Amino acid sequence: MKKLCLLVLIFCSAYACQTDDTVADDVIQNPGEGGTEQPSGAVAGFYVLNEGNMSMNKASLDYMDYESGTYKRNIFSQANPNLVGGLGDVGNDLGIYGSKLYVVVNASNKIEVLNAETGVRIKQIDLANGRYVTFYKGKVYVSSYLGSIGDPKAPQGIVAEIDTTSLNITRRVEVGRQPEELVAYNDKIYVANSGGYSPPDYESTISVIDIPSFSESKRIEVAVNLHRLKIDSEGDLYVTSRGDYYEIPSKLFVIDTKTETIKKSFDIGVTDFTIHNDVAYMYSTEFSYISGDYDISYRMLDTQTETFLETTFISDAHKALIEMPYGIAVHPETGDVLITDAKDYVTPGTLYCFSPEGALKWSVETGDIPAHIAFKYK
Known part of the structure; x- marks a missing residue:
């Protein structure tokens, strides 16, 4: 979920047509039919998590299989036909660690742990209002808003630690209100606090968690409504x-983890980005309540020099294809850029694959609101 304040309005309108119907049965597409060869290296394929609108139980999981060249929709329901209700309500993040795929389903208050090869459920872990997931030294770490969705009186958020063997939550630590993405590095966890449930009283800090003691050691003051x-x-x-x-x-900040202070800032909006080979691939869908519209842009930043490149990862001729960019990933071997398009938020989206030079290679239809991508290795 992005730009929470705006999406609350979208979700409320969608609630009027709430349904318990899951996404359509399996749909298999072949994006290589036009002669495009799929990669044949160490990456076997990738999963796409479609968020689905809140209260509509339409989160779903797709898979691109490079070996067969096929893109399969709704694989969770196919792999788990006896589980009533499908994947659940609002898929917020996913990641592969070892042989397991972890899917954070926000409004369903759970984490689905799946076999990364088959998609079959191994265990469901209950966690209220979970957000994002990361991994470190044999553990899984998930940020959680806690409280009811949209409640300005929700308690402080937490980061939960999950053991990868028992698949139980072993430790919890309190952070700021409505914590978002998190990174584990050098025996610390850094988590961006948003405070998004109580505007204009946003949070403005990064919580720093000492992993051995699992306690919050400090907060780094940055700016309001971090994501x-x-x-x-x-x-x-x-x-x-x-x-x-x-x-x-909106702004972008660079934090030095040695000093845990801001070393640089950029006066640009960044909705989502990924870093590949020392280049940050960014897009922005910045919304303003003053103009009532979005400003969509694409950028590339050299993380070693901390300067923007003159080129972008999508050619000007293809930018018009994407109505509402909603997720981004870069193939770790080929450098192909994957961009998801949420379109109008209520109909199936599209996944586009662009070459490193910005040319369109292929596209497929996804579930509703495609947002998160995780690569699977052979």
């Missing part, structure tokens, strides 16, 4: 501030 948080090869954190959608603009 995305990634780390580069030199140990610098890149964190986005969504501003207040009115007068405080």
Whole structure:
């Protein structure tokens, strides 16, 4: 879920047509039919998590199989036909660690742990209002808002630690209100606090968690309404501030983990990004309540020099294809850029694959609101 304040309005309108219907049965597409060869290296394929609108029970999981060249929709329901209700309500994040796929389903208050090869459920872990997941030294870490969705009186958020063998939550630590993305590095966890349930009283800090003691050691003051948080090869954190959608603009900050202070900031909005080979691939769908519209842009930033490149990862001729960019990933071997398009948020989306030069290679239809991608290795 992105730009929470705006999406609450979308979700409320969608609630009027609430349904318990799951997504359509299996749909198999072949994006290589036009002669496009799929990669044949160590990456076997990737999963796409479709969020689905809140209260509509339409989160779903797709899989792109490079070996067969096929893209399969709704694989969770196919792999688990006896589980009533499908994947659940609002898929918020996913990641593969070892042989397991972890899927955070926000409004269903759970984490689905699946066999990464088959998609079959291994265990469901209950966690209220979970958000994002990361991994470190044999453990899984998940940020959680706690409380009811949209409740301005919700308690402080937490980060939960899950043991990968027992698949039980072993430890919890309190952080700021409505924590978002998190990174584990050098025996610490950094988590971006948003405070998104109580505008204009946003949070403005990154919580720093000492993993051995599992306690919050400090908070780094950054800016209001933090969201995305990634780390580069030199140990610098890149964190986005969504501003207040009115007068405080969105910004991007670079945090030095050695000093745990801000080393640089950029006066740009970044909705989502990924870092690959020391380049940050970014897009922005910045919304303003003043203009009532979105400003969509694409950028690339060299994380070693901390300067923007003159080129982008989508050619100008293809930018018009994407109505509402909603997720991004870069193939770790080929450098192909994957962009998801949520379109109108209530109909199936599209996944586009672009070459490193920005040319469109192929596209497929996804579930509703495709957002998160996890690569699976052979």
